[in-house]
Amino acid sequence: MRAVSPGSRAQGETRRTILNPHPVALLAAGLGLVALGLPWLELKASRIAAGEAVGVWGWPGSWGLLLLGLWLLLAFVRGPWRGLLLGMALLVWGLLVGQGTAYLLSNQLESARVSAAGGLWLSLLALYVGYFAAYREGRGWAVLSAPLALALLIGLGAFDQLGPVVEWRSWREQFATELWRHLSLSGSAVLLAVGVGVPLGVLVASSPRFGWVLGVMGFLQTIPSLALFGLLLPLLAQVSQTLRLETALALLVVGVFAFRLLWAVSGGLAVLLMLPLGLLALVMAGAWLHSLLGPDPLRIAFQAPLQASGIRGIGAAPAVLALTLYALLPVVLNVYTGLRGVPEAVKDAGRGMGMSPAQLFWRVELPLALPLMLEGIRGAASLTIGITTVAALIGAGGLGFFILRGVEGGAPDMVLLGAIPIIGLALLVDSALRWMGGLLRWRMGI
């Protein structure tokens, strides 16, 4: 017997929309509650000393209780409210951290530091998971509340006394420079990878004869970055000390003509000639592009070895080259897949309508492959921002500098000063390009 009156049923549904727990939200709330039981902060006598862990209940104030209440609410409330509640939870989380650091540092020496401990990280994870759940229900609030809460917290100075922020304050100027350098290293590499990778992908897609290019790209990807630097260093050092700038340029120009001539005779020989010259061109372009975009001055010195033009065995030149080589695979692969995915019928129609091969490429193949190409560029960009970290190892700088120094000096807060912005940058660039891709698809009606 299931006699349900329409009224009671409607009521049941409304209740479900407001109070039905969502599995992901439950997980977030669970994590958040567990976190409240763990140590949040670590008080250390100095930035490298061992610390003493403290939980949220270890300092006075009621923010902890409020956060507890919010997590309980969050587990059961549904709809756009969840986004709003998460914003509040983030705010309370920040205020709680601010209060804790202030409390722990009172009566301490100048050199004392407070760092984040497990509970704080776990609660951050809980917030992240919570946003994941909230985003699907009320995009507007979920998207807005996080940056709003963060902006408010930064404005209120809630994190001012936390370890990484203290580190940032003492490294402020260098941080700005290294951030810029990081961006210009990754940016140059991605630009070059797109500049080289798109034509290369078009070439590979044009004929099965060029299939080996994908194999080479894939092989490059498997070389560990340190090993690649190790290989490049002596080679590049040698070249940059002996080869003069004008000789290098002349070699490149001659190379282009020689390539054309050789191509007619033997394709394999031509490619063999092209590889070292291509790498030379890439290394010069990379170093100069990085100087143009980044904080380091651009130097071009004729009648002198290449090292006077900023191309050396260490530094930006090998870094950008290696990063470019890594970024090539996703670009080439996606251009190739994108072009290969254009339906034969559509290409045939284009030819049948009287499009020349160039028109067919620009009007049909390229637009249809574009979303996937952008996808490849997105992959290359977030990958590159991440691995640019290792550029610091060969003296090219970037945010990896702080990580390296932090690891060397045993100062975890300094490591975080490098790591957090890298993650943030990668996420930011990734979502920006994702959004652009969506827009593009929508504009093109596919």
Added chain:
Amino acid sequence: MIRFENVVKRYGDFEALGGVSLEVAQGQLVTLLGPSGCGKTTLLRTVNRLIEPTEGTVFVGNRDVRGLDGVELRRGMGYVIQSIGLFPHMSVLENVMVVPRLLGWKKEKREARAKEMLALVGLEPQTFAGRYPRELSGGQAQRVGLARALAADPPVLLLDEPFGAVDPPTRERLQDEFLKLQSELRKTVLFVTHDLEEAVKISDRICLMNGGRVEQYDPPEVLLRRPKTPFVQSFLGPSRTLLRLSRIPLGGLIEPLDSHRPSVSIPHSASAREAFSTLLASGLRTLGVSDATGRLVGLVRLETLLAAVSEEEA
């Protein structure tokens, strides 16, 4: 207008076309008919040089196509490919404007023309111009394909199963509309189909192909009455007599009204085949014929229809 001289196309050892000679006069609608894989598409594509014959020559307007630039040649011909192939990233309007754009027409002119073409193939421009191909039904997509082929007003149309992807009723409607269009536009049309009824209904002449060769090239009436080879005979099948009736207009078979008033009537514009099946269905021996206003204007008798068929057979 289009002339094939001993056209051979080989793929390795396989002979897709085995020496085809054929002439299509200006303003004629010729269908290439035959079973799947007999070389219809291959033959069609030698005309706009998407396929180069291994041997033989194709002439368009008395000029050897090998002497013409392929790209220019294709812009001057309307082409509907077998799989429609609308550009998925372009709206319906942009799809139809492709060739005018390649020809460098001004924006207003090509837009006006494209809208006119959409209306011509029975698609309301206001509704459909802004749509994308994925928002069309199969039949609508085929109409857009046809509008795209017609857009630059080419004298020659190459249509590869243009109504292949639609259900029989829609297909018939498209055929009727296309016939009406053709009677106004008088293009030179090569129309590929493997549907016998379609070919009989629309063609001036049918080129029946098999295994890369022409079996018979004749007007539908002749083809149906005198199959030249056993292959043609079996391809046409037992219903060829009925099909012949569909090519006989009712007009010549109508007798004046007498005192007898038939209970069932059909419109004046119907074919002898429709009259015949109406007679069979109703069990009568005499049928009324009405004009456009529905007024009874004459009679048609079963005996007359039977005589018409046997007379043609003789």
